[in-house]
Amino acid sequence: MVSEALAEVLEEFEAIEDRTQRFELLFDLADDVTELPTDEWSEGNRVKGCQSQAHIDVRVEDGLVHLRGGADARIVQGLMGLLSLGMNGQTVDVARQVTLDIVEATGLLNSLTPSRSNGFRTMYDMVMSTMGEA
Amino acid sequence: MVDPADFPILSRTVHGNQPLVYLDNAATTQKPAVVIDAMDAYYRHSNANVHRAVHALAGEATDAYEACRATLRTWFNAERVVLTSGTTEAINLVAHGWGRAVLNEGDAIVLTEMEHHSDIVPWQMLAKERGIEVRYVPVLPDMTLDMEAYEASLEGAKLVCVVHTSNVLGVRNPVERIIERAHAVGARVLLDAAQGAPHTRIDVKALGADFLAVSAHKMLGPTGIGCLTITQAAFDEMQPFMGGGDMIEHVSLEGSTYQSNEHKFEAGTPRIAEAVGWKVAMDYLAEVDLEAEHERLLGIARWTAEQLRSLGCTVYGRHGDHDSAVVSFLHPGLHAEDFAHLLDAAGFAVRTGHHCAQPLLHRLGIDSTVRASFYLYNTMAEAEAFIERVTHVLARFGGNA
Numbered sequence: 001m002v003s004e005a006l007a008e009v010l011e012e013f014e015a016i017e018d019r020t021q022r023f024e025l026l027f028d029l030a031d032d033v034t035e036l037p038t039d040e041w042s043e044g045n046r047v048k049g050c051q052s053q054a055h056i057d058v059r060v061e062d063g064l065v066h067l068r069g070g071a072d073a074r075i076v077q078g079l080m081g082l083l084s085l086g087m088n089g090q091t092v093d094v095a096r097q098v099t100l101d102i103v104e105a106t107g108l109l110n111s112l113t114p115s116r117s118n119g120f121r122t123m124y125d126m127v128m129s130t131m132g133e134a
Numbered sequence: 135m136v137d138p139a140d141f142p143i144l145s146r147t148v149h150g151n152q153p154l155v156y157l158d159n160a161a162t163t164q165k166p167a168v169v170i171d172a173m174d175a176y177y178r179h180s181n182a183n184v185h186r187a188v189h190a191l192a193g194e195a196t197d198a199y200e201a202c203r204a205t206l207r208t209w210f211n212a213e214r215v216v217l218t219s220g221t222t223e224a225i226n227l228v229a230h231g232w233g234r235a236v237l238n239e240g241d242a243i244v245l246t247e248m249e250h251h252s253d254i255v256p257w258q259m260l261a262k263e264r265g266i267e268v269r270y271v272p273v274l275p276d277m278t279l280d281m282e283a284y285e286a287s288l289e290g291a292k293l294v295c296v297v298h299t300s301n302v303l304g305v306r307n308p309v310e311r312i313i314e315r316a317h318a319v320g321a322r323v324l325l326d327a328a329q330g331a332p333h334t335r336i337d338v339k340a341l342g343a344d345f346l347a348v349s350a351h352k353m354l355g356p357t358g359i360g361c362l363t364i365t366q367a368a369f370d371e372m373q374p375f376m377g378g379g380d381m382i383e384h385v386s387l388e389g390s391t392y393q394s395n396e397h398k399f400e401a402g403t404p405r406i407a408e409a410v411g412w413k414v415a416m417d418y419l420a421e422v423d424l425e426a427e428h429e430r431l432l433g434i435a436r437w438t439a440e441q442l443r444s445l446g447c448t449v450y451g452r453h454g455d456h457d458s459a460v461v462s463f464l465h466p467g468l469h470a471e472d473f474a475h476l477l478d479a480a481g482f483a484v485r486t487g488h489h490c491a492q493p494l495l496h497r498l499g500i501d502s503t504v505r506a507s508f509y510l511y512n513t514m515a516e517a518e519a520f521i522e523r524v525t526h527v528l529a530r531f532g533g534n535a
């Protein structure tokens with residue numbers, strides 16, 4: 001099972017018909033990202049393949065996942081927010097339940113450019129591989 | 135203006151029930167039904183390879199293909215017209231077909247910071263291979279070329295490559311003066327007219343352009359075809375770029391001889407259906423008063439730019455009398471990518487990103503813009519609806535950068 005917070009927000013997306021309102025919700029999710037200060041943005045934590053500037057840092061401490069990130073485009077940071085809801089502060093087992101399908105569940109996937117989708121995939125892979133090493 | 139009803143795609147909706155407002159014309163234009171029908175009819179009735187067999191269909195296909203060339207020759211008043219896959223291939227043809235035949239180590243060529251990547255990268259590749267010096271003319275803060283720097287860069291130059299009209303700024307460069315000065319030092323001139331040709335009728339003989347590169351799809355024609363116009367003098371200096379069918383005169387195992395006309399640069403089976411479609415697009419354009427349309431579209435672009443400024447946006451471009459109807463902008467409170475997604479949510483198609491002109495954006499101190507570009511079927515009512523949507527988006531999301 002994914003975290004309750006993520007399940008709730010995915011239900012919210014499903015309930016919204018209007019595309020602009022869905023973007024509004026995604027924008028709001030950007031605030032759910034624990035900030036990775038820009039002075040910690042490095043080549044190592046850069047999300048490659050993303051059209052905008054995006055950085056993500058993930059650590060596992062005492063079995064819990066800690067995710068921080070930041071992006072110059074609000075939509076990208078919103079997607080990070082979605083990941084955060086499913087992963088941040090969760091056990092590795094719970095965090096691993098998050099799949100790439102969550103982007104599609106926002107109902108906005110069609111408008112995401114291939115490089116944006118690739119960017120999300122890269123972001124997701126970065127997080128998953130770090131958890132794999134933990 | 136042309137009748138939007140001529141363009142089937144313009145009546146569709148996107149994202150459910152949002153009417154499409156297509157403002158990404160600098161990327162590609164929509165096609166009138168006559169173009170689509172002509173390509174369909176070609177495949178249904180006349181499809182055959184060209185310049186080879188003697189059968190009836192081959193004759194029809196050859197005539198149709200060559201009719202496109204003849205139309206373009208007249209339209210641009212050109213001595214030679216080579217059909218290419220588009221502007222990019224046309225420029226690469228100059229680099230490989232002319233550059234490799236003429237340029238040697240130590241020679242200099244002049245480009246500008248305003249160029250599309252298609253007019254930078256082929257030259258960087260050739261420069262690396264041949265040891266050629268590439269000089270770049272800077273863009274001034276008023277978004278025009280530094281003409282003093284241009285003149286200073288000409289000494290010893292063999293070729294000048296310049297964009298006729300910028301795809302980011304819509305700025306139309308003083309190509310008459312650029313060509314005159316280049317010719318004064320014996321340099322040839324290549325104009326990238328991907329954006330210029332759709333908006334104004336270009337006469338290459340009157341301008342004196344040695345090479346002019348054009349894409350069909352930016353002027354109502356199909357994708358996958360474009361052309362390079364060449365003066366006879368420059369044509370005579372060129373060597374074949376690609377080898378293969380259609381470009382040969384005779385092949386033996388010891389060696390080959392080549393065609394003496396444009397076919398020399400059209401190796402392989404060419405884009406026949408696309409040529410058919412482009413010819414019809416050119417005939418359609420011939421019925422349009424392009425000068426009047428230029429005035430109308432520039433008026434829409436100027437109004438849009440003014441409204442965007444009043445909404446707190448920075449507009450990149452000056453919309454001078456000969457500039458194209460392109461409006462590039464940014465807002466300090468909303469990232470360009472976010473802006474474009476929110477416009478798209480309501481059916482407004484715009485471009486965002488670096489527009490394949492990273493050196494220009496770097497000079498402007500930015501890494502992307504939102505770009506709305508207008509063409510023959512766009513209306514003032516669409517511009518008003520666009521501004522209404524921008525106003526709404528900024529009110530709701532404008533504090534988010």
